[in-house]
Amino acid sequence: MDAESGLDQQALRAQLAEAQERLDALVRDLREIDGELDALSTERRQHQLLGEACGALEQLAELGGAALFWGESPAAGSGHQLLRARSLADGFAKRIDEIEERRHEVLEQVLLEQGDTEWLEGDVLEAEDEERRREQEWIVEREISELPIRALVMPWSRRGEEDYRFRKNLLSAFAITLLFALVIPHIEIPIFEPDAVPALPDRVVKLLTQARPLPPRAPEPKPELAEQKQKPAEELVPEPAKPKEGQGTGKTEGPGVGPAKGLLAFREQLAGIQVNQQLARLGADAHVTNAGASSGMVQRSMVTTSAPGSSGGINLAALSRGVNGGGSGGGAGAISGVQIARATSNIAGGGGGAGAKGGTGNGVMAGRSDEEIQIVFDRHKAELYRLYNRELRNDPTLRGQMILRLTILPDGSVSLCELRGSDMNAPQLAAQGVGRVRGFDFDAKEGIGPVTILYPIDFLPAA
Numbered sequence: 001m002d003a004e005s006g007l008d009q010q011a012l013r014a015q016l017a018e019a020q021e022r023l024d025a026l027v028r029d030l031r032e033i034d035g036e037l038d039a040l041s042t043e044r045r046q047h048q049l050l051g052e053a054c055g056a057l058e059q060l061a062e063l064g065g066a067a068l069f070w071g072e073s074p075a076a077g078s079g080h081q082l083l084r085a086r087s088l089a090d091g092f093a094k095r096i097d098e099i100e101e102r103r104h105e106v107l108e109q110v111l112l113e114q115g116d117t118e119w120l121e122g123d124v125l126e127a128e129d130e131e132r133r134r135e136q137e138w139i140v141e142r143e144i145s146e147l148p149i150r151a152l153v154m155p156w157s158r159r160g161e162e163d164y165r166f167r168k169n170l171l172s173a174f175a176i177t178l179l180f181a182l183v184i185p186h187i188e189i190p191i192f193e194p195d196a197v198p199a200l201p202d203r204v205v206k207l208l209t210q211a212r213p214l215p216p217r218a219p220e221p222k223p224e225l226a227e228q229k230q231k232p233a234e235e236l237v238p239e240p241a242k243p244k245e246g247q248g249t250g251k252t253e254g255p256g257v258g259p260a261k262g263l264l265a266f267r268e269q270l271a272g273i274q275v276n277q278q279l280a281r282l283g284a285d286a287h288v289t290n291a292g293a294s295s296g297m298v299q300r301s302m303v304t305t306s307a308p309g310s311s312g313g314i315n316l317a318a319l320s321r322g323v324n325g326g327g328s329g330g331g332a333g334a335i336s337g338v339q340i341a342r343a344t345s346n347i348a349g350g351g352g353g354a355g356a357k358g359g360t361g362n363g364v365m366a367g368r369s370d371e372e373i374q375i376v377f378d379r380h381k382a383e384l385y386r387l388y389n390r391e392l393r394n395d396p397t398l399r400g401q402m403i404l405r406l407t408i409l410p411d412g413s414v415s416l417c418e419l420r421g422s423d424m425n426a427p428q429l430a431a432q433g434v435g436r437v438r439g440f441d442f443d444a445k446e447g448i449g450p451v452t453i454l455y456p457i458d459f460l461p462a463a
Contacts, residue, residue, distance in 0.1 A: 009127045016120040023113040026106055033103040037096075044096055051089035057082055368408060368442065368451050376442050377455070383436050388459050391429045396461070400424035403456045404437055410449065412442040420454060433457070 153159070391398055400423040407416040417438040419430050437455075 009124065009131065012120060012124045012127055016117065016124055019113060019117045019120055023110065023117055026110045026113055030103065030106045030110060033099060033106060037099060037103070040096065040099075043092065047089045047092035050085055051093070054082060054086045054089060367448050368445065373408075373442065373453065373455075376440055380436065380440055384433060384457065387429055387432045387436065391426055392461060395426070398424060398426055398429075399460050401456050401458050402430060402433060403454060404434065405452065405454050406437060408442050408451045408453070410446070411444045414438050414440055414442070415450070416452075424459065429459075 388398075402419065402424065403421040405416070405418050405420045406414050409415050414437065417434050419434055422430055424430075
């Protein structure tokens with residue numbers, strides 16, 4: 001094997017030497033041709049200029065200007081001289097072309113021999129690398145020994161040990177299951193008794209009332225200003241006007257009537273709320289007083305309640321009713337023990353009793369409707385909701401109701417806003433809420449006077 005590889009390397013090296021000799025001979029021929037061209041460079045330039053001069057004289061003769069070069073009487077041999085010069089230039093050009101062609105052939109042979117030489121050099125290098133690798137290798141010899149005999153047991157073959165372990169585990173599981181089946185039926189489990197459902201707190205009970213029938217009244221003409229429709233109270237029950245002396249209420253409570261049950265029991269808590277109708281406007285000479293006369297300033301008591309399962313947050317008032325001094329006999333306008341300022345005006349009071357200037361009927365004063373006030377509070381609901389959520393971070397159990405008393409001027413600004421009552425221990429929330437409501441804008445409205453309302457707001461955490 002080594003002898004054959006040695007012969008191959010010698011043959012490759014001999015071929016490489018021959019190719020290198022041929023390449024060297026061609027390179028010498030190419031250099032000789034280049035030297036010959038360099039030697040003829042001066043003559044080449046001379047004959048090139050001679051050919052250009054012959055061409056110029058021929059063009060001059062064609063244009064009829066030969067006399068400019070040969071004179072007035074050109075010699076007889078001028079044409080012969082021109083032909084001789086042209087033949088010399090053409091002969092030298094052919095000689096140069098033959099040399100260039102021979103040089104081109106030699107150059108192509110040189111390129112071919114260079115390619116063959118490179119291939120042979122690569123083969124020689126590969127043979128040398130193979131010989132070096134062969135020299136670095138060594139033969140490892142060992143004695144042949146017989147292989148040990150092993151049992152032909154496949155992974156899926158079943159053996160006695162595995163069957164024994166499987167039966168042991170199966171019997172253990174069956175014994176444990178049987179033990180539980182015998183013991184568990186004899187264990188007595190106490191019967192679960194659900195706890196009593198706690199009563200709902202008063203502040204989350206929705207107030208449901210039933211309107212009392214009013215005594216019949218004689219139809220009276222209504223003034224033009226009373227054509228504005230006011231939304232009637234749906235949840236607060238107005239108390240009937242007090243009957244005059246000698247006039248019955250028209251209904252007497254029959255025997256056997258028991259006390260009110262359920263939600264009707266809250267009727268007594270609202271007994272102090274007096275319901276008066278809203279006047280159409282305040283007169284030019286209206287003034288404020290705390291007397292028990294009829295109120296000329298529009299008063300509106302707005303009450304809301306919330307039941308469990310609401311969406312949470314701030315439950316703004318949804319119901320309201322107007323309060324006016326034109327009731328029966330000019331009663332006091334107090335709400336849950338809080339005295340409200342009264343206004344007297346030369347406008348006739350409404351209601352069945354005597355007003356400040358007299359007058360009967362259900363006259364309604366032009367003012368701000370419940371819907372207009374409710375829309376403004378709904379518009380600013382998010383601001384109050386943020387204040388309440390900020391307080392919830394300090395006290396997560398904070399909830400309750402806050403009653404505000406505010407006066408709305410005809411231009412829509414709030415001239416007075418104060419806290420009249422609250423069942424929450426949150427003075428900071430109350431102060432911030434009063435400040436926010438004082439900045440509300442209820443939009444300007446012509447033909448009305450200041451409006452004073454009591455507006456309760458329920459604060460409940462999100463469900």
